[in-house]
Amino acid sequence: xxxxxxxxxxxxxxxxxxxxxxxxxxxxxxxxxxxxxxxxxxxxxxxxxxxxxxxxxxxxxxxxxxxxxxxxxxxxxxxxxxxxxxxxxxxxxxxxxxxxxxxxxxxxxxxxxxxxxxxxxxxxxxxxxxxxxxxxxxxxxxxxxxxxxxxxxxxxxxxxxxxxxxxxxxxxxxxxxxxxxxxxxxxxxxxxxxxxxxxxxxxxxxxxxxxxxxxxxxxxxxxxxxxxxxxxxxxxxxxxxxxxxxxxxxxxxxxxxxxxxxxxxxxxxxxxxxxxxxxxxxxxxxxxxxxxxxxxxxxxxxxxxxxxxxxxxxxxxxxxxxxxxxxxxxxxxxxxxxxxxxxxx
Amino acid sequence: xxxxxxxxxxxxxxxxxxxxxxxxxxxxxxxxxxxxxxxxxxxxxxxxxxxxxxxxxxxxxxxxxxxxxxxxxxxxxxxxxxxxxxxxxxxxxxxxxxxxxxxxxxxxxxxxxxxxxxxxxxxxxxxxxxxxxxxxxxxxxxxxxxxxxxxxxxxxxxxxxxxxxxxxxxxxxxxxxxxxxxxxxxxxxxxxxxxxxxxxxxxxxxxxxxxxxxxxxxxxxxxxxxxxxxxxxxxxxxxxxxxxxxxxxxxxxxxxxxxxxxxxxxxxxxxxxxxxxxxxxxxxxxxxxxxxxxxxxxxxxxxxxxxxxxxxxxxxxxxxxxxxxxxxxxxxxxxxxxxxxxxxx
DNA sequence: GTGAAAGCGCTAACAT
DNA sequence: ATGTTAGCGCTTTCAC
Numbered sequence: 001x002x003x004x005x006x007x008x009x010x011x012x013x014x015x016x017x018x019x020x021x022x023x024x025x026x027x028x029x030x031x032x033x034x035x036x037x038x039x040x041x042x043x044x045x046x047x048x049x050x051x052x053x054x055x056x057x058x059x060x061x062x063x064x065x066x067x068x069x070x071x072x073x074x075x076x077x078x079x080x081x082x083x084x085x086x087x088x089x090x091x092x093x094x095x096x097x098x099x100x101x102x103x104x105x106x107x108x109x110x111x112x113x114x115x116x117x118x119x120x121x122x123x124x125x126x127x128x129x130x131x132x133x134x135x136x137x138x139x140x141x142x143x144x145x146x147x148x149x150x151x152x153x154x155x156x157x158x159x160x161x162x163x164x165x166x167x168x169x170x171x172x173x174x175x176x177x178x179x180x181x182x183x184x185x186x187x188x189x190x191x192x193x194x195x196x197x198x199x200x201x202x203x204x205x206x207x208x209x210x211x212x213x214x215x216x217x218x219x220x221x222x223x224x225x226x227x228x229x230x231x232x233x234x235x236x237x238x239x240x241x242x243x244x245x246x247x248x249x250x251x252x253x254x255x256x257x258x259x260x261x262x263x264x265x266x267x268x269x270x271x272x273x274x275x276x277x278x279x280x281x282x283x284x285x286x287x288x289x290x291x292x293x294x295x296x297x298x299x300x301x302x303x304x305x306x307x308x309x310x311x312x313x314x315x316x317x318x319x320x321x322x323x324x325x326x327x328x329x330x331x332x333x334x335x336x337x338x339x340x341x342x343x344x345x
Numbered sequence: 346x347x348x349x350x351x352x353x354x355x356x357x358x359x360x361x362x363x364x365x366x367x368x369x370x371x372x373x374x375x376x377x378x379x380x381x382x383x384x385x386x387x388x389x390x391x392x393x394x395x396x397x398x399x400x401x402x403x404x405x406x407x408x409x410x411x412x413x414x415x416x417x418x419x420x421x422x423x424x425x426x427x428x429x430x431x432x433x434x435x436x437x438x439x440x441x442x443x444x445x446x447x448x449x450x451x452x453x454x455x456x457x458x459x460x461x462x463x464x465x466x467x468x469x470x471x472x473x474x475x476x477x478x479x480x481x482x483x484x485x486x487x488x489x490x491x492x493x494x495x496x497x498x499x500x501x502x503x504x505x506x507x508x509x510x511x512x513x514x515x516x517x518x519x520x521x522x523x524x525x526x527x528x529x530x531x532x533x534x535x536x537x538x539x540x541x542x543x544x545x546x547x548x549x550x551x552x553x554x555x556x557x558x559x560x561x562x563x564x565x566x567x568x569x570x571x572x573x574x575x576x577x578x579x580x581x582x583x584x585x586x587x588x589x590x591x592x593x594x595x596x597x598x599x600x601x602x603x604x605x606x607x608x609x610x611x612x613x614x615x616x617x618x619x620x621x622x623x624x625x626x627x628x629x630x631x632x633x634x635x636x637x638x639x640x641x642x643x644x645x646x647x648x649x650x651x652x653x654x655x656x657x658x659x660x661x662x663x664x665x666x667x668x669x670x671x672x673x674x675x676x677x678x679x680x681x682x683x684x685x686x687x688x689x690x
Numbered sequence: 691g692t693g694a695a696a697g698c699g700c701t702a703a704c705a706t
Numbered sequence: 707a708t709g710t711t712a713g714c715g716c717t718t719t720c721a722c
Contacts, residue, residue, distance in 0.1 A: 008411075008495065009411075009468075009494070009495075009699090011698095011699060011700085012699065012700065012701095013699080013700095021708075021709090022708060022709045022710080023699090023700080023701090023709090024701080024708070024709065024710085025707085025708060025709080027700070027701065028707095028708090031701090035707095036707065036708080037707070037708080038707060038708090041707080041708085053464075053491065055464070055465055055468040055469050056469060056699085056700080057408070057469070057471060057698090057699050057700070058404075058469045058470045058471070059403075059404040059405075059407040059408045059413065059470070059471055059698090059699080059700090060404075060408050060698070060699035060700040060701090060714090061699080061700055061701075062404040062700090062714090063402070063404045063405050063408055063698090063699080063700070063701095063714045063715065063716085064699080064700045064701045064702080064713080064714055065700080065701065065702085065714085066353075066354075066714075068404070073454075077442075077443065077446075087432070087435075090432075090435040090436075090438075090439070091435075093435075093438070093454075094435065097422075097454055097455070097456050098422065098456060101422075101455070101456055106453060106455065106470070107453065107454045107455070108451060108452065108453055108454075109418075109438075109442055109452045109453075109454045110442070110446070110451065110452070111442050111443060111446055119398075119400070120400055123354075123400040124400050124401060124402070124403045125403045125404070125451070126402060126403070126404055146398065149353075149354070150353060150354075233632070233635075233636065261636055265636070287578070288633065288636060290578075291578065291606055291610075291633060291636065291637050292636050292637060292638070293637070293638040354715085356714095356715055356716085357715065357716065357717095358715075358716095366692075366693090367692060367693045367694080368693085368694095368715090368716080368717090369692070369693060369694085369717080369718095370691085370692060370693080372716070372717065373691095373692090376717090380691095381691065381692080382691070382692080383691060383692090386691080386692090401715085401716080402714085402715050402716070404714090404715080404716090405698090405714070405715035405716040405717090406715080406716055406717075407698095407716090408697095408698050408699065408700085408714090408715080408716070408717095409697080409698055409715080409716045409717040409718075410698085410716080410717065410718090411698075
C-alpha cells in the first residue's frame, strides 16, 4: 500500500508523512526552531529528511516569507561586452560572494545594460538586498523608493547623495592627495593628471580634487596638466607614446593601475625612461603592479575591506533596519615601488 | 470604496482588478501568449501593468512552473578565500553572465567550500541548470543523478567521463603540444614542464601528455624534466630563482601564464636572461601577457568561445533535452611574443 | 477570447 | 510540544 513517491522533488509533506508528524513540525526542525520540538522528534525528522534527501524549496519559502536570502550584485554592462571589464571590479565580485555566503546569503550576479533594468532586476527575484557596483553617480542618484521598492540597496564607490544607497568607497580624495604629495616630495612640479572624463561629483572628481589639494598643501601653484583618457591599457599606451611631445612634464598620476601601466609602456616605447625621466603613480594596487617593469608605485585600495563593509552595511540594513547616515570611507595608502624617483635637475 | 492597494508589491490580481479582467488574461498578456487575448485587451492590460509598475514574482512563477530561468555557476572556494582565484576563472564568470542574460536567464554565483554543498546549491533554488567551473575531475565524476536531481549540469574544463556533466574545454593536449613543438623548433631540447600536481586524468594531465607528444612527433627522447608547483605567481617566482641551479635547461613550459610570469621574474632576478638564456612559454593568454617584460609567448585559449559554448550546451539541454555525447573541445593557438628565442649554441 | 478552481511548497498565526 | 487553517503570487487545466 506504500505510495511510490515522486522522483521529482522531496517535499516537506512527504517528510512529514514518513515521520508521522505534521508539516509544521518538520518545518520547525528544518529551520532550527529547536525550542518548539522535542529532542526525540528532532532526531527522527532529521534522519528521515536526510534519508529522503530533502532540500527545501527556496522559491516556496521565499513566496511564503517574502524574504529570500538572496542579494543581487548589479554591474553595468554594455550589451555587447562581458561585464566586469576592470580587474578591480572582478576582484570585488569574488570578495562579496564569499562574504555573503558566510552569512547564509546567496548572490545573484546581474549585468545591467539599461538603467531601467535595475528596477526589474531588483524586484522580480524578491531580493532582500542589492549591491550596486561601478555605476555612475548619476544613475545611482536616480534611484527612487518607487524603483527599488522594499529592496535594501548599497552602492560601492558612489558619491551620490542618495540616502537609499549609502555604502562604501575608498578615500579617493586622500589617495590622490597622497600620490601627488609623494611626487611633490620627490621634487616634481609639472605633474599630469590622467583619467577618464568626470563631472562635479564622483570617484574621479574626488581624485582630481585630492590631487589639487596636495599642491595647495605645499603652497605650490597647481599646473593645469590634464589628459582625458578611458581607463584602459590601450588608451594609456597611446597616450604614453605622445606624452612627451604634448607636454613638458616630469611625472604622471593616473587614476587606475591599468591606465598607468599602459602609459608607462607607451613612454618606454617612445624612449622615455621610467622613472628616470618621468615618474608614474597609479591607483588600485592590482596584483599587476608587481608583474610589470618597473613595478608600479600606486595608491592601494583595501578592497577586501571595501567589500566586507559593503556587505555588513547591507545585512544590517536588511536584518536590523539600521544603516549609517553617511557612506563609509575606507582608508587607502601609498605603496612605493619602482616607477617613481626624484626629479632630475 | 476604492481599496487602498498595498505599497509592498503589485500583484497580478491587482492588475486584473484594475483592468477589469481575470488574472489569467493578465498572465497571458504578460507572458506574450498574444494569441489567446484580443488586441484591445492586450493594450489595456499592458498599460495598466506599466502604470502600476507591475513586476512578476519570480518565486511564485517558479513555484508554479517548477522552472526558474535561473542558472547556477558553481566555483570551488576554500572557506577562507575569496573564490575565483585565477584571472582566467574571473574572466569566464563575466562571459557566462553575459551569455545567459542574452537568453533571458539569470545567474546565481556560488562558491562551494565542501563538495556536499553542490547538491544543496543545485536544488534549493530549483535551478534550471548549473555550470561547474574549476572543479577537480574527481569531484565532477562523483556527481550522481541522485545529487543533481533534475538539474541540467555542464562542466567546464573537466575530463571526467561523467555523462551528466558533458561540457566544454580547451584542447589542452594540442595546446601543450604546440608549445613544446615551438620550443623544439627553436632548437631547445632540455625543456622543463612546470605545473601543479596531477593525476591520470584532467587538464594538467592532458597538457603533460601533449607536451610529451611533441617530443615523440619529432622523434626526440623526452627529457624527464618536471617541476611541481602551484599555479601562482609566488611559487613561479620562487622556482625561477633556483631553476638554473637545479636543472640544466634552456626552456620552460608552464601550465599557466601567472606561473610563467613568476618564473620569468625569478629567472631574471637570478641573472638569467629571458629569452636569451632561457625561453618560457605560458598557457591561457591573459591580458597580463602583454603587460610584462618580455611579453609572454603563450597558448591562447578562446575563453569567449568556451563560455558561450558551455552556455549553449546547457540551454539546449534545458530547453530541448539534447546534449552532445562527448565534451566539446575548443581550439587553441600559439601566440608568439617575446619570451622565446632560438636556443644558443 | 476569457474565466474559475485548484494547487505548486512553504510558513505565520492561531489553536490545542 | 504539536497540529490546523490560510494564504504567499503565479500557472495549469478545464469550462464557458
